[in-house]
């Protein structure tokens with residue numbers, strides 16, 4: 030018996046759970062629905078705060094603190110740089126395209142958002158230059174996340190390309206160059222700046238929502254992909270909050286908080302990937318892993334059953350004669366040893382019949398080997414029909430057979446032999462347009478009086494078989510006296 034220990038218990042537990050689950054399909058569907066509802070509500074939670082401030086907050090209330098803003102941005106940049114590194118490390122191992130774009134998105138956010146913090150003190154004089162880096166950093170991140178999502182099932186990048194640093198350095202340089210280009214807003218009017226911000230934020234919002242929609246329609250179920258979707262949903266709400274806000278207003282600060290929440294959720298996913306498979310699309314939930322285990326165990330058990338079947342078949346083939354299906358010499362020897370040992374131990378009887386077809390060569394010569402084969406098979410079936418379950422018929426030579434008869438003395442053996450002889454003699458086999466019959470000569474020997482081991486018994490049985498042949502064939506001989514020739 031195969032023992033699977035704790036693994037088996039876990040699997041059996043799952044099987045029981047599954048059985049229960051099957052019984053309560055409806056309950057499963059309801060809880061699944063509830064789970065999705067909770068996730069949706071959780072994702073939309075920031076909107077409640079945004080709506081609350083929008084409706085109830087006095088618009089003139091402001092919290093203008095450059096220092097707090099600088100500290101918040103410094104923290105955001107530090108964490109973002111850290112998560113960029115962790116994501117990049119994941120990518121170098123898994124090569125997952127989605128993770129590559131994630132890392133690029135985080136890198137873009139870090140480098141584009143940086144001047145937003147550095148230039149905070151410019152705010153009173155030039156709000157445009159200070160603010161522009163916020164929406165653009167979110168847009169860059171949204172673009173990368175959406176592209177990554179598009180390639181979520183692309184094959185992993187080649188090993189050598191994962192480790193190359195030059196593409197990352199080039200991407201970093203491009204983001205810094207973008208920072209310089211963005212400094213051009215310095216020359217734009219206040220209206221142009223406002224229009225630019227709004228457009229950038231709206232595009233970021235549309236891209237993030239497109240990502241959420243894509244994932245919802247494709248029904249992503251893997252835990253990290255669910256986290257990805259929630260994060261995009263939360264980030265999109267931060268864009269809404271930014272669109273509704275004025276600088277230093279409470280809505281504006283809240284928008285920062287929502288953006289940070291979206292970032293934290295995604296970074297949680299990244300860390301989870303880092304601590305497991307380093308990929309977003311191969312981290313499975315516990316239920317999924319258990320299901321996989323169940324399927325794999327079912328396969329293993331199936332394979333074991335097939336192996337056992339094949340082994341049994343092989344063992345049978347190794348012990349059987351290919352033509353007649355009777356025991357072969359190997360099985361005969363093993364069984365004879367066991368039967369002799371048992372009979373000797375229990376002081377029981379055991380007899381042996383040595384059988385040989387008479388003039389079998391003539392059958393082959395006259396009708397061909399195929400007919401000879403059919404005769405051998407048919408004869409064996411007939412002999413088996415006249416034996417008990419514990420008796421063993423074996424083919425020990427071409428047309429020579431032996432029968433082991435446990436718990437049988439010589440007198441009983443002679444009667445069985447006679448029954449077999451008569452039954453075989455009555456058989457008729459089809460050979461082309463005629464029928465042929467055969468006869469058997471049989472020598473009998475008994476354990477004890479004729480020998481104490483199989484060699485001796487066989488010698489004695491063969492000797493009596495020879496006497497039967499000498500005496501005219503088609504007869505049973507049980508002693509060593511020459512048999513008078515029958516006519």
Ligand SMILES: Nc1nc2c(ncn2[C@@H]2O[C@H](COP(=O)(O)OP(=O)(O)OP(=O)(O)O)[C@@H](O)[C@H]2O)c(=O)[nH]1
Pocket residue numbers: 352385386387388389390391393397398399400401402405426427428498
């Ligand atoms: N068709 C067939 N013939 C076999 C097989 N094994 C042995 N034989 C034949 O069995 C015949 C045995 O012939 P002999 O040993 O001369 O004995 P016999 O013709 O039976 O004559 P006696 O035993 O003296 O009665 C040979 O022709 C073998 O070729 C087999 O698997 N199939």
